[in-house]
Amino acid sequence: MDDRAEMLGPEKAGRETAFSRPFADTAPAVAPAVGRRRGRGWMERSEVRSLYLLAAFLVAAYALPFVIGIRYGTVRWDAEWLGYLGTVVLSGFLQGGVYAMFAVGLTMIFGVMRIINAAHGEWVMMGAYLTWAAFFYLGVDPLLSLVFTLPIAFVFGMVVQKLLLNAVVGQPELTGLLVTFGLGLTMIYVAELIFTTDFRTIPYAPHSVQITDSIAVSQNKLISFTMALAISVGVYFLLKLTRIGKAIRATALNAEVAMVCGVNVGLIYLITTGIAASLAVAGGALVSIQFGFNPETGIIYTLQAFTIIILGGRGHYLGALIGGFMLAVLESLVSLMIPNGTAMVELAAYGLLIAVLLIRPGGLMGVKEG
Amino acid sequence: MMPDANGIALEARDLRKAFGGVHAVDGCSFAVPRGKICGLIGPNGSGKTTTFNLLTGLAQPDGGQVLHDGVDIAGLKPYRIFRRGITRTFQITRVFREMTVLENMLSVTGLAVPDRVARERAGELIALVNLTHLRGEYGGRLSYGQQKLLEFARALMTDPDVILLDEPAAGVNRTLLQQLLEQIHRLQETGKTILIVEHDMNVIMNHCERIFVMDYGVKIAEGPPSEIQGNERVIEAYFGRRQSGVVHAG
Numbered sequence: 001m002d003d004r005a006e007m008l009g010p011e012k013a014g015r016e017t018a019f020s021r022p023f024a025d026t027a028p029a030v031a032p033a034v035g036r037r038r039g040r041g042w043m044e045r046s047e048v049r050s051l052y053l054l055a056a057f058l059v060a061a062y063a064l065p066f067v068i069g070i071r072y073g074t075v076r077w078d079a080e081w082l083g084y085l086g087t088v089v090l091s092g093f094l095q096g097g098v099y100a101m102f103a104v105g106l107t108m109i110f111g112v113m114r115i116i117n118a119a120h121g122e123w124v125m126m127g128a129y130l131t132w133a134a135f136f137y138l139g140v141d142p143l144l145s146l147v148f149t150l151p152i153a154f155v156f157g158m159v160v161q162k163l164l165l166n167a168v169v170g171q172p173e174l175t176g177l178l179v180t181f182g183l184g185l186t187m188i189y190v191a192e193l194i195f196t197t198d199f200r201t202i203p204y205a206p207h208s209v210q211i212t213d214s215i216a217v218s219q220n221k222l223i224s225f226t227m228a229l230a231i232s233v234g235v236y237f238l239l240k241l242t243r244i245g246k247a248i249r250a251t252a253l254n255a256e257v258a259m260v261c262g263v264n265v266g267l268i269y270l271i272t273t274g275i276a277a278s279l280a281v282a283g284g285a286l287v288s289i290q291f292g293f294n295p296e297t298g299i300i301y302t303l304q305a306f307t308i309i310i311l312g313g314r315g316h317y318l319g320a321l322i323g324g325f326m327l328a329v330l331e332s333l334v335s336l337m338i339p340n341g342t343a344m345v346e347l348a349a350y351g352l353l354i355a356v357l358l359i360r361p362g363g364l365m366g367v368k369e370g
Numbered sequence: 371m372m373p374d375a376n377g378i379a380l381e382a383r384d385l386r387k388a389f390g391g392v393h394a395v396d397g398c399s400f401a402v403p404r405g406k407i408c409g410l411i412g413p414n415g416s417g418k419t420t421t422f423n424l425l426t427g428l429a430q431p432d433g434g435q436v437l438h439d440g441v442d443i444a445g446l447k448p449y450r451i452f453r454r455g456i457t458r459t460f461q462i463t464r465v466f467r468e469m470t471v472l473e474n475m476l477s478v479t480g481l482a483v484p485d486r487v488a489r490e491r492a493g494e495l496i497a498l499v500n501l502t503h504l505r506g507e508y509g510g511r512l513s514y515g516q517q518k519l520l521e522f523a524r525a526l527m528t529d530p531d532v533i534l535l536d537e538p539a540a541g542v543n544r545t546l547l548q549q550l551l552e553q554i555h556r557l558q559e560t561g562k563t564i565l566i567v568e569h570d571m572n573v574i575m576n577h578c579e580r581i582f583v584m585d586y587g588v589k590i591a592e593g594p595p596s597e598i599q600g601n602e603r604v605i606e607a608y609f610g611r612r613q614s615g616v617v618h619a620g
Contacts, residue, residue, distance in 0.1 A: 247477060249473075250466055256464075258477070259428065
């Protein structure tokens with residue numbers, strides 16, 4: 001028996017000396033080396049290389065609108081044009097906050113259940129219609145209506161989880177993708193049935209706020225950004241500080257272990273999708289006061305949310321935030337400088353999506369380990 | 371919960387679990403007496419970890435019963451079994467790598483205590499396994515041995531009744547192991563029941579009061595260490611393979 005232990009010994013012992021020492025004296029030895037690397041371990045060389053490549057690509061992507069703009073003479077470098085540039089970059093940034101917020105919902109569902117929610121944009125669209133209906137039929141202020149649209153969204157998310165997603169958790173990712181794609185299509189047709197395909201808008205705080213002499217952004221953008229920021233920060237603290245948040249993160253990191261730590265994983269799934277749907281609907285409310293929408297606009301938001309979380313790294317909340325800002329600013333540059341730019345905005349999202357998948361499928365932060 | 375009259379904390383009765391055509395656990399029965407440290411051993415692939423999964427609800431048994439305090443808990447959801455006071459650790463440590471040590475402790479739910487009390491308890495347990503200086507560090511940054519300690523401490527968060535330890539000694543150095551074993555004995559003194567799966571025979575033979583031996587999904591022997599050491603079936607099933615395959619074991 002003893003030699004059995006010894007036979008096992010050297011390998012284990014070797015591992016031990018390499019990685020640790022008796023724990024009484026670990027503090028001084030480990031702490032400096034450990035730093036604050038967020039537990040991600042050392043990157044491999046290929047990882048680093050793909051990160052550099054992605055960074056280089058992003059620089060090129062941001063430079064491209066300028067190059068094309070100079071070619072077509074839309075870039076002028078005078079004070080007036082620089083004012084435009086400042087304005088679009090700023091409003092792009094503000095828009096990015098809203099994008100990031102609803103992309104966080106997508107990343108949450110992916111992180112916790114490994115399901116890619118292809119109906120996410122339709123949830124955003126649903127938020128826009130809920131807000132619109134509250135505004136036109138009940139005369140409720142679009143921001144105030146969040147008080148009851150968010151609970152509706154939460155319940156909606158839980159119902160979707162119960163009826164559809166529970167059946168596909170743990171299945172191959174394609175299954176979840178197809179189911180949610182079907183859900184998205186259904187929602188589009190239901191919305192067309194109820195609201196027709198007409199474009200709707202909600203006139204809300206359309207005035208501009210002058211930031212400097214030449215830079216001005218509209219009020220509703222500032223309001224949207226502030227709301228999105230507040231909601232995102234709220235969700236962050238929910239995840240970071242509360243017990244339910246810890247349970248959600250625990251489930252995302254390892255569902256099986258979470259189970260034996262007493263986490264009711266089924267309940268966590270319900271709550272996660274509820275929160276994700278609420279974020280999407282809040283996003284819908286915030287875009288509805290800025291842009292027109294019809295039942296099919298959701299697809300664009302799905303695409304944007306996909307691009308954002310692929311760029312940021314699936315399952316990463318911070319990645320979703322960074323991705324949101326990056327995409328929105330790129331879009332605003334494209335719409336300013338490239339001729340027919342507003343139509344090319346979608347191309348920016350598609351291009352970014354494909355390029356990131358080719359260069360570094362994990363995105364900026366890498367896919368969260370399961 | 372009234373303790374069972376026989377003083378049996380946890381009992382498996384004719385447990386069965388097959389994966390495809392492989393009968394990982396094939397009619398296994400054993401009873402863990404209350405307040406004892408028991409060992410569950412057997413060659414690789416004998417079904418020990420599957421048994422643990424069946425006991426904790428991570429796998430659904432195809433047949434048989436799991437009795438905790440005389441109540442059948444087979445097939446219950448893992449969190450329900452957890453809330454009955456059965457916790458476990460894993461063979462390969464599974465701390466939440468991207469949570470701090472303290473967050474790992476607090477991720478345990480089902481504590482019917484206020485947050486402040488939970489934090490205090492987490493702090494005490496972290497101190498118990500001497501990780502206080504690392505409480506703000508991410509789980510993934512700890513050494514393997516420290517992760518084992520963290521997992522052990524996490525399993526104690528709810529003051530459980532039965533603690534299942536899957537290979538607590540693997541990859542842990544001697545000093546650490548001694549401290550871990552001391553803690554295990556201290557737990558036993560407070561009336562906890564402990565079941566250990568372990569390949570390190572020193573740990574099993576010196577610290578367990580009763581040993582169950584599994585092979586091919588069934589219990590082939592049971593008794594105190596002295597009996598098990600001389601049991602022919604065990605030697606045949608276990609030590610008889612020493613020449614051929616034991617190097618790869620564990």
